[in-house]
Amino acid sequence: MNNTSYIHVGWLVDGTGRPVQKKVLLKIVDGRFASIEPFSQALGVDPSAVIDLSHCTLVPPLVDSHVHLFMSAASDSRIRKNQLVAGYEELRSVIAQHLHYLFTHGVLTVRDGGDRGGFALKYRSEQGSHPEMVIKTAGRAWHSEGRYGGLIGRYPGTRGIVKAYEEDSEQSDCLKLVMSGLNSLKQYGKETAPQFTAEEVANLVKAAARKGQKVMVHANGQVPVRIAVDAGCHSIEHGFFMGRENLQRMADKGTSWVPTVYTMKAYAENLNPAQEGADLQVIEKNVHHQLKQLQTARELGVEVVLGTDAGSLGVLHGESMVEEMKLFRKAGFSIAEIIRCASLNGSKLLGLEGDGTLTVGSRATFLVSRGAPSQLPRKLSYLEDIYTDGSPSEFYRKNPFKYT
Ligand SMILES: [Zn+2]
Known part of the structure; x- marks a missing residue:
């Protein structure tokens, strides 16, 4: 059975070097990006099924x-x-x-x-x-x-x-x-x-x-x-x-x-x-x-x-x-x-597996930075979340940033 989820993101920096994309709907199926579309085209998607990261910028790992x-x-x-x-x-x-x-x-x-x-x-x-x-x-x-x-x-x-x-x-x-x-x-x-x-x-x-x-x-x-x-x-x-x-x-x-x-x-x-x-x-x-x-x-x-x-x-x-x-x-x-x-x-x-970008077909593993891309790179020191294969990383939640 397919495991499908949707995320509305404010800004997407996809790692290819192309300009930042604004207001994007990501469809994730079985841990990979199945589609990346403008959010305005989110027709027929139940809003309650959409994870809201519209205030955040997504960045590749x-x-x-x-x-x-x-x-x-x-x-x-x-x-x-x-x-x-x-x-x-x-x-x-x-x-x-x-x-x-x-x-x-x-x-x-x-x-x-x-x-x-x-x-x-x-x-x-x-x-x-x-x-x-x-x-x-x-x-x-x-x-x-x-x-x-x-x-x-x-x-x-x-x-x-x-x-x-x-x-x-x-x-x-x-x-x-x-x-x-x-x-x-x-x-x-x-x-x-x-x-x-x-x-x-x-x-x-x-x-x-x-x-x-x-x-x-x-x-x-x-x-x-x-x-x-x-x-x-x-x-x-x-x-x-x-x-x-x-x-x-x-x-x-x-x-x-x-x-x-x-x-x-x-x-x-x-x-x-x-x-x-x-x-x-x-x-x-x-x-x-x-x-x-x-x-x-x-x-x-x-x-x-x-x-x-x-x-x-x-x-x-x-x-x-x-x-x-x-x-x-x-x-x-x-x-x-x-x-x-x-x-x-x-x-x-x-020589890593995959090319490290957030594009259709690639692993839905990414960083979530609060705010617009103008907050980068500073906000990489205060990440909101890390997702691995389409889900919030358990490891990150258990090991938040702290100095010891
Ligand atoms: Zn060295």
Whole structure:
């Protein structure tokens, strides 16, 4: 027997990037959208059978395509240092808490960008406490010996990166490669040398294809990004100071970009520059430059994907989605375009089932935000409800947002 319901929604942001639709009647049959029509055409539908969300905006479930579940956003240096040595037993509850924050902000899918102990992988294998979420993870990232990346991964040793990866049996969902260092907070636009050669990266992409994995690449600066894009890597993470030429290449090749702009703004907000030997003006110029790049990416048609790097200093799991979206607004993206970056584009990059949009035939899993779309992205921190497969999520009702 069919299980049919109707919902009248004030505004629908469907995740495809098309303009917001107003006053819509959704027909849901067996947990999927059977029709999406203007409400004015709701002829013959018994009004008492219609769920009234006419004061609300519906948004697809969000995808945060770059988090580090084991790391908290703490700026306390003792806590950050402990993250370098803490074991899984200690981090398990930290990961669970972060997933809870993400879920209550409507982030139903995350991609973990790596940790030094394969903690996210281990957590997922024991999962059970987050039945309504999808966790994708890169496992342990790869960096070259003596270079940045120890916190989120390992180095290949004498075997070389390709052989080491081929022999690795970790059950990760993608390969995370660390191609450059971090951005300088003292010297504007300073580029670091690539960690791997063009030949190594090209062979690695082929090896990853044989394992059915995509390659996500931490890369800042022109040369590290160019090598990754030319080799056919699937997403550039961060991409600060990559330059217009790389953005054009990415638009041509369909390479995704996860710009993590807020990571830099969070430094400005949370770092004590004197203590850390950083220059606040340089940090602010870095933010500005990345916003310019984001604007260019939009103009060139680069596939931009929203990811926050939550767990980086000051970048909170959950809330940072809203902060990143605000910066996308600054770079000229409409709210419909931003939501697309955080749903459809993320779903494609992560290879999720379904395309993440609220369209006919797709799962009726969505977020309910009180008020008009002008309340977005702010209201994503105060969701009215989450529906899964056509019904209010029991899990969300039992686990409303709270800090512990
Ligand atoms: Zn990261």
